[in-house]
Amino acid sequence: MSTAADTHREIPFNYTSADDRLLVLQLLGERVWEQLEALRGRRVTGRSARLLQRVFGEVFIHRRNPFLFQELVYSLARRRRFFGNLAKDLAVVEQGAGEPLVHEVLSATRALVADLERRTARAPAERQRILAALGPVVGRENVLFDPFTLVSHATDATDWRLHLPVAVAMPTAEAQVAPLLAAIGSLGLSAIPRGAGTGLTGGAVPLRPDCVVVNTEKLNRILAVEERDFPAAGARASVMRLEAGVITERAMEEAARRGLVFATDPTSSWACTIGGNVAENAGGKMAVLWGTCIDNLVSWSMAMPSGATWTVRRTGHRLRKILPGDEVAWQVEDAGGRPVRTISLRGSEIRRNGLWKDITNKALGGLPGVQKEGTDGVITSAEFVLYRQYESTATLCLEFFGPDMEEASEVVLALSGAFPAAGAGQEALQALEHFDDEYV
Numbered sequence: 001m002s003t004a005a006d007t008h009r010e011i012p013f014n015y016t017s018a019d020d021r022l023l024v025l026q027l028l029g030e031r032v033w034e035q036l037e038a039l040r041g042r043r044v045t046g047r048s049a050r051l052l053q054r055v056f057g058e059v060f061i062h063r064r065n066p067f068l069f070q071e072l073v074y075s076l077a078r079r080r081r082f083f084g085n086l087a088k089d090l091a092v093v094e095q096g097a098g099e100p101l102v103h104e105v106l107s108a109t110r111a112l113v114a115d116l117e118r119r120t121a122r123a124p125a126e127r128q129r130i131l132a133a134l135g136p137v138v139g140r141e142n143v144l145f146d147p148f149t150l151v152s153h154a155t156d157a158t159d160w161r162l163h164l165p166v167a168v169a170m171p172t173a174e175a176q177v178a179p180l181l182a183a184i185g186s187l188g189l190s191a192i193p194r195g196a197g198t199g200l201t202g203g204a205v206p207l208r209p210d211c212v213v214v215n216t217e218k219l220n221r222i223l224a225v226e227e228r229d230f231p232a233a234g235a236r237a238s239v240m241r242l243e244a245g246v247i248t249e250r251a252m253e254e255a256a257r258r259g260l261v262f263a264t265d266p267t268s269s270w271a272c273t274i275g276g277n278v279a280e281n282a283g284g285k286m287a288v289l290w291g292t293c294i295d296n297l298v299s300w301s302m303a304m305p306s307g308a309t310w311t312v313r314r315t316g317h318r319l320r321k322i323l324p325g326d327e328v329a330w331q332v333e334d335a336g337g338r339p340v341r342t343i344s345l346r347g348s349e350i351r352r353n354g355l356w357k358d359i360t361n362k363a364l365g366g367l368p369g370v371q372k373e374g375t376d377g378v379i380t381s382a383e384f385v386l387y388r389q390y391e392s393t394a395t396l397c398l399e400f401f402g403p404d405m406e407e408a409s410e411v412v413l414a415l416s417g418a419f420p421a422a423g424a425g426q427e428a429l430q431a432l433e434h435f436d437d438e439y440v
Contacts, residue, residue, distance in 0.1 A: 244275030
């Protein structure tokens with residue numbers, strides 16, 4: 001746990017919210033930070049400390065900024081000058097080192113610098129190796145290493161930036177994703193799936209070096225809208241089949257054009273993608289009536305790290321939100337349609353009573369894809385139930401004054417109780433949204 005004494009900000013080139021402790025932990029680990037803290041009280045002129053901090057800052061910014069890293073990769077003169085200057089600074093620190101603790105910190109710092117030098121020197125060959133493996137799968141033009149692409153794929157809406165990806169791969173067909181994951185794994189690299197990067201959980205953020213971001217934005221086709229029978233509900237309903245990179249708002253607009261409702265409507269619907277909705281089990285204001293993504297999914301396909309493709313199908317869909325007392329089941333199938341396993345859950349296992357989304361239960365009984373934030377595979381396409389639009393709707397805006405939400409909470413509960421059920425021909429509470437001062 002950090003204390004007030006830990007919040008030093010002496011390392012240069014740090015334009016992030018992280019203090020020196022967090023940067024040193026990321027670069028060198030806990031032990032070096034403890035050694036630096038022990039040395040802090042023994043400074044005389046502070047010259048050696050400033051030189052060390054400058055080295056830390058130079059390594060940090062060149063690892064974080066792909067434009068600066070690119071200069072080191074493709075300019076031998078710049079690389080020699082850069083690492084030569086760092087070596088001179090560390091030599092000055094060594095000359096003034098009067099105790100073993102300084103030499104331990106120097107040894108760790110030299111290893112850090114040597115690692116960056118190795119990475120820059122081998123980057124061209126490493127990129128050729130990645131291109132040779134991934135290019136035949138998605139096309140060489142869809143394997144990207146340029147600084148603009150790398151920096152734009154280093155974070156999502158959280159703005160957490162821990163490591164740059166080594167490459168970005170952009171499949172153009174659903175069938176490419178599974179072999180792409182297998183190829184990435186064969187290189188000893190990790191894959192990070194990404195849709196639009198609007199997530200707020202860090203699901204699209206590379207948490208370690210040597211990651212390839214798999215960007216699904218080119219999988220952007222709405223494949224079909226068709227009528228199907230749902231025996232468990234005793235009714236027919238429309239189903240939309242679409243690829244993972246389709247923007248949610250586009251799916252909503254296509255449904256509305258047919259007099260239908262695409263009910264998964266997160267606030268970021270103008271930008272977020274279908275694959276991200278499934279991976280995050282996205283909700284939205286209409287979750288009040290129709291639930292979150294898991295309630296409206298009929299099936300989804302996903303590419304697994306092994307190179308296999310799975311399809312998960314909901315059995316016995318009731319064309320409504322899952323209730324705590326419901327029994328819900330899914331069949332997992334491989335690419336040949338052979339059963340992999342069946343998953344059964346009670347509604348109360350999917351979400352806590354009254355919450356409608358339990359973000360603490362990531363496992364969901366081993367249900368692949370949903371609410372896993374991209375950690376078990378890459379969503380490639382999905383099918384959603386569409387609902388008939390109500391003939392008329394009305395919007396009510398209520399304004400509350402005061403320092404707390406108690407009164408507003410009581411009104412929300414009363415409104416919910418006024419619409420206990422929704423069925424054909426019945427009035428329903430379709431959506432709720434809360435706007436506080438910051439949101440407005």
